Amino acid sequence: xxxxxxxxxxxxxxxxxxxxxxxxxxxxxxxxxxxxxxxxxxxxxxxxxxxxxxxxxxxxxxxxxxxxxxxxxxxxxxxxxxxxxxxxxxxxxxxxxxxxxxxxxxxxxxxxxxxxxxxxxxxxxxxxxxxxxxxxxxxxxxxxxxxxxxxxxxxxxxxxxxxxxxxxxxxxxxxxxxxxxxxxxxxxxxxxxxxxxxxxxxxxxxxxxxxxxxxxxxxxxxxxxxxxxxxxxxxxxxxxxxxxxxxxxxxxxxx
Amino acid sequence: xxxxxxxxxxxxxxxxxxxxxxxxxxxxxxxxxxxxxxxxxxxxxxxxxxxxxxxxxxxxxxxxxxxxxxxxxxxxxxxxxxxxxxxxxxxxxxxxxxxxxxxxxxxxxxxxxxxxxxxxxxxxxxxxxxxxxxxxxxxxxxxxxxxxxxxxxxxxxxxxxxxxxxxxxxxxxxxxxxxxxxxxxxxxxxxxxxxxxxxxxxxxxxxxxxxxxxxxxxxxxxxxxxxxxxxxxxxxxxxxxxxxxxxxxxxxxxxxxxxxxxxxxxxxxxxxxxxxxxxxxxxxxxxxxxxxxxxxxxxxxxxxxxxxxxxxxxxxxxxxxxxx
Numbered sequence: 001x002x003x004x005x006x007x008x009x010x011x012x013x014x015x016x017x018x019x020x021x022x023x024x025x026x027x028x029x030x031x032x033x034x035x036x037x038x039x040x041x042x043x044x045x046x047x048x049x050x051x052x053x054x055x056x057x058x059x060x061x062x063x064x065x066x067x068x069x070x071x072x073x074x075x076x077x078x079x080x081x082x083x084x085x086x087x088x089x090x091x092x093x094x095x096x097x098x099x100x101x102x103x104x105x106x107x108x109x110x111x112x113x114x115x116x117x118x119x120x121x122x123x124x125x126x127x128x129x130x131x132x133x134x135x136x137x138x139x140x141x142x143x144x145x146x147x148x149x150x151x152x153x154x155x156x157x158x159x160x161x162x163x164x165x166x167x168x169x170x171x172x173x174x175x176x177x178x179x180x181x182x183x184x185x186x187x188x189x190x191x192x193x194x195x196x197x198x199x200x201x202x203x204x205x206x207x208x209x210x211x212x213x214x215x216x217x218x219x220x221x222x223x224x225x226x227x228x229x230x231x232x233x234x235x236x237x238x239x240x241x242x243x244x245x246x247x248x249x250x251x252x253x254x255x
Numbered sequence: 256x257x258x259x260x261x262x263x264x265x266x267x268x269x270x271x272x273x274x275x276x277x278x279x280x281x282x283x284x285x286x287x288x289x290x291x292x293x294x295x296x297x298x299x300x301x302x303x304x305x306x307x308x309x310x311x312x313x314x315x316x317x318x319x320x321x322x323x324x325x326x327x328x329x330x331x332x333x334x335x336x337x338x339x340x341x342x343x344x345x346x347x348x349x350x351x352x353x354x355x356x357x358x359x360x361x362x363x364x365x366x367x368x369x370x371x372x373x374x375x376x377x378x379x380x381x382x383x384x385x386x387x388x389x390x391x392x393x394x395x396x397x398x399x400x401x402x403x404x405x406x407x408x409x410x411x412x413x414x415x416x417x418x419x420x421x422x423x424x425x426x427x428x429x430x431x432x433x434x435x436x437x438x439x440x441x442x443x444x445x446x447x448x449x450x451x452x453x454x455x456x457x458x459x460x461x462x463x464x465x466x467x468x469x470x471x472x473x474x475x476x477x478x479x480x481x482x483x484x485x486x487x488x489x490x491x492x493x494x495x496x497x498x499x500x501x502x503x504x505x506x507x508x509x510x511x512x513x514x515x516x517x518x519x520x521x522x523x524x525x526x527x528x529x530x531x532x533x534x535x536x537x538x539x540x541x542x543x544x545x546x547x548x549x550x551x552x553x554x555x556x557x558x559x560x561x562x563x564x565x566x567x568x569x570x571x572x573x574x575x576x577x578x579x
Contacts, residue, residue, distance in 0.1 A: 006355040017343065087339035090400065093303040094356045095328040253307040253324075 003096030007104025008111070015074070015112040024073065025116050028066055036123055066116075068185060071153055072177030074113060075160025076170045078105045079249065083168035092249065099246045102161060106242055109157045114150060121146075140224035148221025151234035152213060156181045158241035165248040188212035256281050256330075256408050256438040257302065262311035263462075264297050271297040273462040274311065281407075284434050286453030286470075287442035290561055294462040295442040296336060299412050302440075303333045315408060329358070332406040332437075336413040338397030342386025346377060346396055349385050350403055357404035367403055375399035375429060391422035398429060409439045415448055427452050446553045460561045474556045480522040481506070482529055485545035486536055490516040496535055502528035515544060522548060 015021050082088040091101060124137055156177070163176035188211045192199045199205060209216070210233060220227050257279040264272040272294045279285045289295045300306040302313050304324040313320045316330035340349055350368045359367045372378045375398040380388050385396060394414060401409055411430065415423040423445075430452050433439055443449050449456055450470045458466040466473050482503060486493050493516040494508050503520040511517045522528055529548050536543050551559070 002358065003356060006352065009355075010352050014341075014343065085339050086335065086337050087341065089300075089305055089335045090333070090339055090353075091356075093305050093328060093331070093333050094353070095325050095358060096356055097325065252305065 003094075003100035004104040004107070007096075007101050008108045011078075011105050011108030012111055015108060020073070021112065021116075024070055028070070028116065029119060032063075032066075032120065033123075040127060064185070067149070067153060067156065068181045069178055070116070071109070071113065071156040071160045071181060072163070072174040074109045075106075075157055075164050075177060076174035078109065078161050078164040078173075079245075080164045080167050080170045080173040084170070092252075098249045099242075102165075102242055102245045102249065106154075106158055106161050106238075106245075109160070110150070110154050113153050113157060117146070117149065138224065141222065144221045144224045144226050147226060148217055148230075151231065151238075152217065155234050155237040155241070156184070158238045158245070162241045162245040162248065165245045184211070184213055186214075189214055256283075256316055257440060258312075258314040259298070259302070260312045262298065262301060262313055263309045264294075264301055264306060265309040271462055272301070272308075272459075275459065275462070275464040276311075277457050277464060277467055279438055279440055281438055282434065283455060284430065284439040284441060284453050286449030286456040287440055287459065288444065288446065288449055288456050288557065289442075289459040290444055293444075293459045293561075295444075295459055296412055297462075298459065299333075299410055299440070299442060302410060303331060304328050329404075330406055330408050332401030332404065332409045334394075334397045334401045334409070334411040334414055336416055338393050340385040340393065340396055340400075342384060344385055345382055346385055346388065346399075347372070347381040349396065350399055353400045354403045359404050367405065368399075370405070371399040371403040374402050374433070376425065391418050391425070394418060394422070394426060395429070398426070402433075405436075407438060409433060409437045409441075411439065411441045413443055414441065415443065415445065423448060446557055450553050458557065458560060465560045470553050474550055474553055480551065481549045482520045482522050482532070483517065483545060483547050483549065484520070484532060484536075484543065485511055485515060485517040487515045487542040487544065490518075492516070492541075493518050496539070496541075497532060500528055500532045500535065503532065511544075517545070 079088065082091060092098065121142075124142060128137060159180045160173070160177035163180070164170075164173040166176070167173055188208050192208050192212070195204065199208060216230060219225075220230050257277075259278070260276050261274045262272055262276070263270065263274050275294075275298065287295050287298070297306065301308045302315060302320060304320050304327060307321060315327040318327035318330065320327045344352065347368060350371060351364060354364045354367050354371075355361075372381060375395045377392060377395045377399050380392050380396075385393070388396065398411070398414065401411070414430065415426050418426065427448055430439060430441060441449070441452060453470065455468060456466070456470050456473065457464060482497075484493065484497065490508050490510050494505055497503050497505050497518045497520050502523045504523070506519045506521055508516065508518045529546060533543060533546050
């Protein structure tokens with residue numbers, strides 16, 4: 001796995017030194033800060049259930065857009081840029097497995113996405129300050145929500161890597177990833193609505209239940225519940241798309 | 256070190272490489288020649304494991320590039336035609352990254368990078384961003400990348416492409432210096448530099464291998480030698496002597512004022528035609544002013560076996576269509 005580790009280090013360094021990454025972080029926290037401020041005051045005014053404060057913050061628009069848009073922006077350059085500049089040739093002819101390169105790039109994107117989320121933990125800490133809100137936030141829901149967010153973004157970043165491996169156009173790769181993310185977040189709920197009673201068919205219901213990320217997120221992770229089938233769903237999805245990315249890259253070696 | 260057997264590569268309907276076979280022995284510098292689009296880069300990409308062959312086999316240091324691709328790639332240093340380097344990394348950072356990717360152990364990495372930079376002559380731009388170095392340095396950074404893991408085999412695809420004469424000379428010298436420690440396959444369509452650097456050349460055209468041998472030997476064996484003779488006699492008489500000499504075929508003749516003539520003739524493969532003509536002219540009491548056999552240059556040879564074969568193929572194609 002040394003090839004994956006080397007790729008991970010190089011990619012993470014690229015993310016950390018890219019102005020685009022810092023711009024994303026700046027806009028996200030500016031917007032999120034304003035929304036959190038408003039949400040926190042409303043909780044204070046109405047003496048809201050403080051245990052539900054943390055999960056409710058994940059329903060903010062900033063979270064939705066962060067999850068829908070940013071993974072595509074982070075992964076759009078992964079392979080599309082390498083194809084465009086031709087550096088894919090030196091990368092793929094180095095003595096390293098295609099799968100290691102794919103995993104290293106995905107892990108770096110996921111780690112950087114995690115880094116972007118990390119300061120939001122500090123916001124929760126601030127809310128607990130006695131001279132501020134003196135909130136008593138439950139650790140369980142916060143941890144589970146962050147784990148859920150990590151798994152969901154991991155899945156979206158894995159698809160982003162796959163989209164990036166299909167083209168040498170970085171914008172197209174970003175748009176493909178955003179469409180997938182939008183579809184993942186909204187299509188199962190919409191389908192349930194349009195199918196009406198047909199959605200009650202056992203197989204359709206099971207399928208929609210599995211893929212309805214938004215509902216599952218609210219039902220499980222946001223309530224502090226970690227369901228192994230949910231973890232397996234995301235882990236399987238991540239492996240599936242990383243595998244597809246590897247196949248996509250290796251396809252040039254098919255005679 | 257490199258063994259290619261009946262290698263073909265097809266992209267859809269296009270046959271880019273057509274059943275080529277060759278070998279490169281340890282310590283050789285072999286020039287891989289061909290016009291643009293001849294199949295050089297495709298062959299090289301198969302050797303480096305970037306593309307798979309459609310049929311045939313290729314081995315690098317005894318490892319099949321299809322079935323033992325990783326092992327084969329560990330033996331290779333590769334410089335692609337358009338050296339793609341990450342513009343946001345410093346040269347030394349880029350080379351450290353490449354060394355790590357190629358599995359150079361952490362403790363040896365610093366020394367390996369320093370050695371590769373010294374060999375390629377990029378120490379003075381080590382702290383510069385890759386995106387800010389000139390094209391010549393870019394090529395040399397690519398060369399340092401190919402050298403950083405100290406592989407026994409180097410494959411350099413058009414290493415002097417787009418460089419000015421001074422940069423070209425520098426790269427050629429570097430490649431020559433590498434011969435002591437590495438086996439080099441060096442592709443180019445610039446004939447003089449291949450002639451300068453390589454001990455052997457392979458000529459590929461339209462995906463087929465047209466020639467394989469030492470540059471001088473190939474040119475010498477060529478049937479395209481020309482004989483020039485000038486003598487103090489009439490044009491008709493000189494033409495008669497040349498035409499009557501076995502192995503010579505008159506190409507053109509001209510009077511040579513005030514009282515002589517000159518004839519240019521194609522010399523068929525084989526020795527002795529020029530000597531026989533000279534002896535016959537002397538025996539007839541004709542003063543010979545010039546008698547020389549001119550070998551074609553590598554450029555003429557290359558032109559003949561590529562353009563010439565094109566014409567033959569076109570003629571054959573035309574004949575086939577006419578028959579149909």
